Amino acid sequence: MDIGYRLKAVRKKADLSQRELAKRSGVTNGFISQVEKNQVSPSIGSLKKLLDGIPMSLADFFADPEEEVPQVVYRADEQPEISSDSVNYRLIGHSHPGRAVGMMRETMAPGADTGPEPISHAGQECGTILQGRLRLIVGEQEFVLEPGDGYYFDSQKPHRFISIGEEELVIISANSPPTF
Numbered sequence: 001m002d003i004g005y006r007l008k009a010v011r012k013k014a015d016l017s018q019r020e021l022a023k024r025s026g027v028t029n030g031f032i033s034q035v036e037k038n039q040v041s042p043s044i045g046s047l048k049k050l051l052d053g054i055p056m057s058l059a060d061f062f063a064d065p066e067e068e069v070p071q072v073v074y075r076a077d078e079q080p081e082i083s084s085d086s087v088n089y090r091l092i093g094h095s096h097p098g099r100a101v102g103m104m105r106e107t108m109a110p111g112a113d114t115g116p117e118p119i120s121h122a123g124q125e126c127g128t129i130l131q132g133r134l135r136l137i138v139g140e141q142e143f144v145l146e147p148g149d150g151y152y153f154d155s156q157k158p159h160r161f162i163s164i165g166e167e168e169l170v171i172i173s174a175n176s177p178p179t180f
């Protein structure tokens with residue numbers, strides 16, 4: 001059984017946010033997020049605490065649920081938002097079981113960037129510019145991309161995104177393995 005997927009399905013069916021379940025069960029919402037992404041495997045005691053917040057018994061949790069069909073369409077209001085002051089990421093397909101690709105719609109205000117320190121992580125990423133202009137720095141290379149341009153690089157190379165120009169930057173991007 002995919003415990004993370006099952007927990008998320010049960011939590012959503014109970015109409016609870018991660019924060020609300022965390023408050024009810026006395027754990028952090030970060031822990032719930034890690035469990036739902038299968039980044040950590042909860043002990044039986046931790047899982048019981050989580051289920052007490054729903055409420056649901058361990059037996060019901062592990063009983064064969066009706067065959068749940070994975071979500072296929074993710075409406076705009078169902079895409080979790082990760083934001084800072086001027087950078088916004090909308091995650092597409094975040095709850096898909098066994099997700100192997102991180103897909104995002106990124107928006108950046110004019111002048112915004114991903115920070116003064118370059119980012120690096122395992123995998124590869126790619127994207128295409130829908131609107132605005134992007135200064136992309138990958139390693140020692142620097143590029144300016146405009147609508148219709150795309151990029152693809154190994155993410156372990158230090159990289160940085162900077163929105164240049166007068167209008168909001170909109171990017172559709174993907175990375176594998178998923179970073180978010």
